[in-house]
Amino acid sequence: MKKSGVFFVGLLLWFNCFSQSCLPEGIIFETQAQIDSFPINYPGCTMIEGSVQIRGAEITNLLGLGSLTRINGFLFINGNDNLTDLTGLNNLTTPGGRLAIWGNIGLQSLHGLESLDSIHGDLLIYDNNVLSSLDGLDNLVYIESSLDIGYFIFEHPLLSNISALSNLSYVGVDVIIWSNIALENLQGLEGLSQINNDFILYNNSSLNSLAGLENITKITNHLEIGQNYQLENFSGLENLDSIGGCLTISDNHLLSNISALSNLQTISGCIYICENENLQSLEGLENIDSINLLCRIGNNNVLPNLQGLNGLTYIDGDLSIIANVNMNSYAGLDNLVSISGKLALNSNGLIQNLSDFSNLRNIGGSLVIHFNNALTSLSGLEGIDSLGNGLTITSNHNLMELDSLIHLKSVGGEIIIDNNKWLTSLHGLDSISAGSISDLSITNNDSLTECAIQSICDYLISPNGNIDIRFNKTSCRTRQEVETSCLTGxxxxxxxxxxxxxxxxxxxxxxxxxxxxxxxxxxxxxxxxxxxxxxxxxxxxxxxxxxxxxxxxxxxxxxxxxxxxxxxxxxxxxxx
Structure with a gap:
């Protein structure tokens, strides 16, 4: 019994001697000699209480750090031009803060991190020019904050897969994968079922598949997919049910459809779909009945209509449909009833009328109709009786009449009618209360001869702001001409x-x-x-x-x- 007690005390003394913490203030390793002398200078140290930075152009290996199992602070590995892998950190199970690996131009792999199972901060992997995979992170299960794989200065030209992350089941904040020009798919993220803030896939120019995202059902904030030039569809997102922020789809040159989003039920923020030059349909968004903030659809060169938004009834913000040069109708917005912000319809070159807005009753902001060369009438807007922040109708060179605005009684701001070549009359604006007009601008309408309508005449008696009437046709060329016409009859x-x-x-x-x-x-x-x-x-x-x-x-x-x-x-x- 006495011998056993002596043995236990001896073992405890050995553990205290050889398994201990050190460096509460942390340490910066800048030379290979510092790495090599660590076990001599800090014998038995398995846990560094502070943070660690490894940065030195002459550092070639980390073998001297083999005793470390934990770092309580952050771990930065950066600017090590001759470091090819992370062998030497083989026993490290977790850093207590951020793990950042960046700017190591000779780093070929992450071998050496095989014992790492959790990171109590961010995992950042940037600017490692010859890194081709994340092998070494195979046992990583938990990231408390964000996963960020990308670049600050240099793209990752060789990182072709992230499959080593296959055991990762939790990321606490963002997942950001950007500027990995050799990355072709997202296999390795199958363990994630929810993104707890933003999910950003940006400028991965070889990404041709979203395989690896099949188990994601929820993104609590924004989903942004942009500048992935080889991506043709969103296959892999079939189980996505909700987006708590905005959906941004931009500048994906080969993207033709987003039908894989057909199970998406809610988007709590904005929709921004722009500059996808081969996007042919918005089908996949049928279940979305309302949008908060902005809805902007622009510069999608072959998009013919808005089919896919058929369930949309309410937008709590602006709706901007801009520069879709082959859009021939707004079909898909047939059930839209209310827009709390601005409605902007600009430069959609084949639209002839607005009949697909026939159920629209409320525009809480301004109505802007600009540079729609095929537009001949505003039919479809008969249900609008008020605007919240003005009316702008400009540079619609084939627009001939405004009659469909006949029920409009209040504009809540300025009226601008400019450069509508074939517009002959302002009839349709007759019922607008003069008191709801701030500034009035009627200019450069080459065929306009009828300006003396009730609302304009009433406004000219007691204007609420600036008046600019010029360069129209006879009877509308100046304020004085319009006032004279108001007095005739x-x-x-x-x-x-x-x-x-x-x-x-x-x-x-x-x-x-x-x-x-x-x-x-x-x-x-x-x-x-x-x-x-x-x-x-x-x-x-x-x-x-x-x-x-x-x-x-x-x-x-x-x-x-x-x-x-x-x-x-x-x-x-x-x-x-």
């Missing part, structure tokens, strides 16, 4: 078999309209119309002088019609 008596003197005048101080006639004419009445021929007031005339209260009418131009069995006279007044 007084109708002469149609019949006058019983001549009498009818006088109508407006007392501005009391807001009363007085009608005087020398004698009572049987069955006489007076009516007040706006310039859209809507009858606003009707009253019988029974006395030589009749007063009508028009204080409830907004400022503007009005027609006053006096009629009887033998006389009809029409006057025009301005309520200022």
């Amino acid at each position: 007084i109708e002469e008596p149609l019949t006058n078999t019983n001549p009498t003197s009818i006088k109508i005048y407006h007392n501005t101080s009391s807001d009363l309209l007085f009608i005087e006639n020398a004698e009572i004419i049987s069955r006489s009445q007076v009516s007040v119309f706006n310039m859209n021929s809507q009858e606003l007031i009707q009253q019988e005339i029974t006395l030589p002088t009749t007063a009508i209260n028009i204080s409830h009418l907004p400022k503007g131009y009005y027609f006053i019609r006096f009629s009887s069995d033998s006389l009809v006279k029409v006057f025009k007044i301005v309520k200022r």
Whole structure:
């Protein structure tokens, strides 16, 4: 019994002697001599309490660090031009912080990290010019923060696979794989079922498959897939169910479809699909019924329509459809009811009308229709009754009329009508309340002759901002011409078999309209119309002088019609 006790005490003393921590302040290795002398200078040290940086152009191996099982701080391995692998770290199971391996121009493999099972920080692998695989990370299971494989200065020209990550089952924050120009697929990520922040696949110019992502069902923030020039489809993402942020698909030159996203149910942020020059369809997004923030679809050269967005009813932000040169319809937006922000329809060269917006009822921001060369009418916008931040219709060279905006009553900002070559009339904007217009610009519309509509005339009486009217056709060339047109149109008596003197005048101080006639004419009445021929007031005339209260009418131009069995006279007044 006494011998056993002595043996136990001896073993404990040996363990304390030969298994211990050191360097609470950390250490920087800059020479091979420092590496080689580590076991001599720190005998029995298996755990460095602080952080470790290995950076030295003359360092060729890490064999002197073979006793280390743990580093409590970060581990940086960078700028080691002659280091070819990480042999020597074979017993290291975990760094307590970030593991960053970058700028090692001779590093060919990560052999030496086979015991590594967890990283309590980020794993960053950057700028290792001749690294061809991640072999050595085969037993890595857990990354507390982000996985980031890419470059700051140099691309990874030889990294062709990441299959060594096949045991990885958890990444706590981002997965970012970028500028690995030899990487062809993502096999090695099969153990991940959820991305806990952003998932970014960017500028992997040889990536032709998303194989390896089959088990991912959820991305809690953004999914960005861009500049992967060989990627033709999204096969591998068939089980993705939700994206908590934005979906960005941009500049993937061979991408023809995104149908593999057909199980995607929610996108809680924006959609940005731009510059995919061979994208032929948005089918795969049918289950998305609402989008928060921006929806932008632009510069997809062969995209013919928006089929695939058929389930979309609400956008809590802007919708911009821009520079899709072969888009011939907006089919796919047939069920869209409300946009809380701006609707911008710009440079979609084959669109002739807006009939696919027939169910749209609300635009909370501005409506911008710009440079759509085939557009001849705005039919499809009949359901819009208000805008939140202005109306801009510019450089639509074949647009001939605005009649489909006839139910628009408020614009909430400026009106800009510019450079619409064949537009002849502003009819369609008649019902807009002048008080909802801030600035007014009507310029460079070569065929425009009818500007004197109710809303414009009313606005010119009491403008709320700047006015710019010029370079249009006769009657619309200047503000003065439009104001003159607003004052014309007084109708002469149609019949006058019983001549009498009818006088109508407006007392501005009391807001009363007085009608005087020398004698009572049987069955006489007076009516007040706006310039859209809507009858606003009707009253019988029974006395030589009749007063009508028009204080409830907004400022503007009005027609006053006096009629009887033998006389009809029409006057025009301005309520200022």
